Amino acid sequence: MQAIDQVIKTEKKKVDQKIIDKIDRLRQKSDFTLNSILDSMEYSLSAGGKRIRPIITVKVAEMFKGNLKAAYDLGLALEFIHSYSLIHDDLPAMDDDNYRRGQLSNHKVFGEGMAVLTGDALLTFAFRQLASLNLEPTKIVKIIKLVADKAGFLGMVGGQSLDIRYEDQKIDLDTLMKIHQFKTGALFKAAVLGGAYCASIDQEQEEALDNYAEKLGLLFQITDDILDKTGNYDKMGKPIGSDEELNKSTYVSILGLAKAREKAVKTADKARKALKIFKEAEFLTSLINYILNRDS
């Protein structure tokens, strides 16, 4: 297999192009008066980003010889959800971030009201997209349940609500892990399991993937916290140290940098172990190291 950097770069290009195509088709369907919300949706969707969730979905579907067209479309829906959550998260009422991926946050360009609506539109459209997946209806319904669970109040949104609940409070490691399991881990699970649902897997495989996704999400969050402390603005596209400024508990603030790094390595080990039952899991294995060693 190619080096993972190359695979991710190639897949990211494909996902970027599919997002552009999708917006073009939406423009054709709508009339000019809706240009303002479409412009705002496009602004945030095409703002770059790693596209890690759709890439995972596609690669998992590929691993189980599933329907790749459906996997790309599902991946796009997850990217819409990820994008909406960032728009709402950046609002003054939430994290109050002026920059995202090196450019102004959505509300700094389109205004707060439009930013709220743009997030709502992206979330709603994600489900429209899922309902059109090129799969039998039983599988579509299964995937919509998965995504709604992982994105909703028992998943991503619930995690964000915990962020608010524990604002300005010192929290312990268990609570932090729980918040992140909801906030980041849940959507990673949707990406991994959703990709698998574009194929057919058995119970044992599903459990292993669920376990892998949980560890991968955790690893992603720990490395995120480390990068917020040690990263570089040009690579990250956002100010460094913003967690500290917001007085947020992070793996680094609770454990210190050295122990946070140690926890990342251990979490990577656990993710690797979860893959043991699979004969071929080259991409998923490489992805662990890729996230462990990322610098942006």
Next chain:
Amino acid sequence: MQAIDQVIKTEKKKVDQKIIDKIDRLRQKSDFTLNSILDSMEYSLSAGGKRIRPIITVKVAEMFKGNLKAAYDLGLALEFIHSYSLIHDDLPAMDDDNYRRGQLSNHKVFGEGMAVLTGDALLTFAFRQLASLNLEPTKIVKIIKLVADKAGFLGMVGGQSLDIRYEDQKIDLDTLMKIHQFKTGALFKAAVLGGAYCASIDQEQEEALDNYAEKLGLLFQITDDILDKTGNYDKMGKPIGSDEELNKSTYVSILGLAKAREKAVKTADKARKALKIFKEAEFLTSLINYILNRDS
């Protein structure tokens, strides 16, 4: 048939109870840390409201001898969507309303950040609810497409974006009608057609219902504008004249009160005509008069 007031009262009670039951079940599924977002969801969901959308869904399903359990669940999902849109609409970044249905707006009680998340959670949960409808998967997928279209940027959210686009501008009647077709009409269509999809209807019936729903949504909006001018605080549960204060174009501001009333009567006629092909449409017919003559 009973007088429509009685039918609506009875159905509203059922819907209210089903919403309470639903929230109870959600609490059982989640853990205490999620109480804050559940409290906020419950606050807005149980704030009363006419429940007109779920009642329509159920009554249309009944008219075509469809699956009533599915119709109630679908109606609840529409109520979640309606409720989320009100929460986001009341935010300072949007209409900045402190009161809704005689009680403080969600963000005045739970804070703006939580209000944003509560809306997100309700919208996401609406699709979770739709995916669990007691119907065959093909119908579920059809209903999810319908609801996502009508609630999304080509429907309700698109209409709200037009509100922002035309803010502080004088607009003509056609533009106002277009905004409302998106903003209010679309979700009424989802309620009517969704109810019909819980049964089986042919193309001609679908077109007639689509036409009826459009006129009903328009009628609802015109009477809303009239009530904002002439209504009474105690019955409305919100300040009268808020449209004027926000400098919003309404049917009353564009046409004047007398012509707006005339337009309401004509729209009611058109809605009645749309029902002509049906032998039995007693509820839908009475509903037109009910909305035309409402005082809250």
